[in-house]
Amino acid sequence: MSRASDRAYAAIRAELMSGALKAGEQVTEDQLCQLAGVSRTPVREAVRRLENELLLVRSDTKRLFVADWSGDDIEEMFALRQMLECHAAERAATRLTAEQIALLETANRELTAAVDQPVPDVARFLEANRSFHENIIEAAHSPRLAGLLARLVEAPVLLRTARTYSPEDLRQSGRDHDELIAAFAARDPEWARAVMGSHLRRAFHTFARAVGPDMGRTRS
Amino acid sequence: MSRASDRAYAAIRAELMSGALKAGEQVTEDQLCQLAGVSRTPVREAVRRLENELLLVRSDTKRLFVADWSGDDIEEMFALRQMLECHAAERAATRLTAEQIALLETANRELTAAVDQPVPDVARFLEANRSFHENIIEAAHSPRLAGLLARLVEAPVLLRTARTYSPEDLRQSGRDHDELIAAFAARDPEWARAVMGSHLRRAFHTFARAVGPDMGRTRS
DNA sequence: AACAGGGTTATTGTATACAAATTGCCGACG
DNA sequence: CGTCGGCAATTTGTATACAATAACCCTGTT
Incomplete structure (x- = not known):
């Protein structure tokens, strides 16, 4: 650097x-x-x-x-991310080591700790969330998949200023991650894929709701 | 340029x-x-x-x-390409215009013409094939998907010198494309996805067989 | 003979000057 | 009053010189 x-x-x-x-x-x-x-x-x-x-x-x-992302752009990006990251979760389920699963647990404890406060620490939440997902992608052992996802994950953060994170949204993310960890511990690729899918799809709708009904279709 | x-x-x-x-x-x-x-x-x-x-x-x-691609690298690349291009075919099925479908037919006529000769013109086949797939991706109306695929599609062509294209392989590709066109004409996303999936998976095995049992795991 | 050290060469990284292309303005002309 | 053309200013593209860094070789020591 x-x-x-x-x-x-x-x-x-x-x-x-x-x-x-x-x-x-x-x-x-x-x-x-x-x-x-x-x-x-x-x-x-x-x-x-x-x-x-x-x-x-x-x-x-x-x-x-x-870049000025339209609502359609955002929806497309979420769809692609979901496709790729579900694949990553599926692969990770059979490849994660016990140490890596422990790492996920640590990251998610940090995440919930950031939320369980009088006033949630959103920056801390985002960092723990990023770490959690990154570890899964890492464990999928697919370097090109990792490269593809890198292009998709960070972009919408541009719009984070517009977003209002409700404490309940944040807590639900933590619960999703817990179930993901359970699926990994069970070495169940199908389960992991399904949980990741609903996790990301919910995130999309939360995002869409926060940004507004028109999802940025009205530019300033 | x-x-x-x-x-x-x-x-x-x-x-x-x-x-x-x-x-x-x-x-x-x-x-x-x-x-x-x-x-x-x-x-x-x-x-x-x-x-x-x-x-x-x-x-x-x-x-x-x-770059020196290992057999694992190639398999990973094909898996990712299949995932993304099946998605593209599914989207294209409901978005292709009649003109675009006609373009696909033209490209595939060119492709079969390149094969139906005493000695197949492989370069001409590859160009027509590229054009065919490119048109589908274009019609999917997902610019980021197109960008992702661009990174995956061209790379293995590096190894094409090692590959022996049998006339039967080339003809089968033409038939796959015909069925794909039929799926598009019927506006059936599921059909299109399925055909694209088998088309690419067969291409992978053809490729693997041609490159050799170890798929490049032995470097020169 | 093996290895460490230092200096030389090869290779990549950065700054700057200049060339090409694009934009926007302004006036001439219809 | 609009619009067409061309000049000026802005912006991007390329070449080149120089700086920093990594690889290599050669020698001296143990």
Whole structure:
């Protein structure tokens, strides 16, 4: 992470996540250079990565814009993620070691701890959640699957500012994870797949409800 | 395609496909510059694309090598492709226009014409086959799905030199495509998914048989 | 003979200058 | 008043020089 292009990537990504760069807005490479404090060469490399992760998009004439996800885009992304991550859960069920299952339990204890407070710590929840899912993908032993998912998982976080997490939603996620762990402990691929499917599909509807009935179809 | 980076991409890719650059071999950026006749900047951009498509890989210390796919890698890739392309076929069944279906018929006529000769024209077959599948993915109207598949479809072609296409294999592909067209014409997503699944799974076994029992597990 | 150390070469990473392309503006003309 | 064309400014694309880092070889020591 000490390379200039990595720092540029992190810096630009942070700006996108914080909302300092708004969806649909044009950005120039020079702008991003100033922002990251490096020259255009590493910035261009970082931009390629972000384009690949669909956080930035190029117009037909190569001009650069912050991605603006429509409701359809989000639904599509969730559908793809569900397909791939169900597959990962299925594979993981027969491949997880006892140590890895213990890791999942640890991550989910952290997750529930973040929720079981007077005021839930959403950032802590998100980090534990990310770790939980990452461990499953890791255990699926399918490096290309992992690469594909990497492109899908992070993108919608862009919209997290718009989202209102209810404590009940967060708790339900914890329970889903518990059942997932049970399916893994039973070495039951079908069970794991099914739980993952309902987990992600519920997440989609929670997300859709939070963002609004039109799911971002009205742009600002 | 007139951009230097695009030309570099095409040139390097051609070298990989022709087998002039062998699997596992190290390549340097300067080498690729000479090869493409452009400077390192566009070459580096082309290399990023090829890394993304898994045709090139980087060692832990950033040195560049031609990808060397193991049998497990190939099986994994086929499994992912099947999952995604079945999904594409299912979506396409309800979205293809009459014109697009006609396009598929044209592509498959070209494909069978390439086969129905004293000596089948494999290159022409591959091109028609690529066009056929591309049209389906296009019709699925899922740009991210298309992006994911792009990373998977082209990679194993690297190994096509090792492959012996029997005329019967090629003819069977044409018949699969015909049934796929029938499923699309009937607007039956389930049918389309099933046909695509068996089509790709058969292709996998044909491929595995042609490459050999160990599927490349013995590297040269 | 094996191995550690240091210096040399090869390779990748970054900055900068310049070229090509695109956009937007402004005036001339219908 | 609209619109067409071209000039100026902005933005992206490429080449090249230089810096940082990793691999290699060679020697000296044990």
